[in-house]
Amino acid sequence: MIGRWVIAALCMLSVWGGAVFATEVLEFNSPDEQQRYRVLIEELRCPKCQNQNLExxxxxxxxxxxxxxxxxxNEGKSNDEIVDYMVARYGEFVLYRPVHDQSTAVLWYGPFALLLIGALIFILVVVKNKRQANKDA
Structure with a gap:
């Protein structure tokens, strides 16, 4: 009976262990290229995962x-060329920090505008209620 549990446990460990220890081993020509790679995969978003970078x-x-x-x-492309290629292929969604332009203005400034509108409405309601309370007293 115990032998079956041991065999089952070893099978599970071999299946899970392969996934846990599977890592990418990439060799770079210089530490500068390795740093560029790290920066790029941190800045580019996974098209499938929505909120995770490639790393x-x-x-x-x-x-x-x-x-x-x-x-x-390795082909010698610059960071800008790599990012431009990814944007051309997957759209600006692949950028974790979209560019500041007219098409993304709402994305960048919309939350601040909504916060300002909410604060103005709150102030107007408070002032109106104070006036009504003073009028009733």
């Missing part, structure tokens, strides 16, 4: 994009 995601497309970034660095 944190284990989705298949994130692995493919990390390999694409690695190969483009």
């Amino acid at each position: 944190d995601s284990n989705a298949g497309i994130a692995i493919d994009l990390r390999n694409q970034v690695y190969s483009m660095i």
Whole structure:
């Protein structure tokens, strides 16, 4: 009876252990290229995961994009060329920090505008209630 549990436990460990210890081993020509790779995979978002960058995601497309970034660095492409390629292929969604322009103005400044409108409404309601209370007294 105990032998079955041991065999089952070993099978589970072998299945899970392979996933836990599976890591990407990439060799770079210089520490500068490795640093560029880290910066790029931290700045680019996984198209599937929505809120994870390429470094944190284990989705298949994130692995493919990390390999694409690695190969483009080895080809001698600049960071701007790599980012432009990713944006052209996946849209600006792939950028964790979208650019500041007219199409993203609402994204950048909308929350502040809503907060300001909410504060103005709150002040107007408080002033109106004070006037009504003074009028009734």
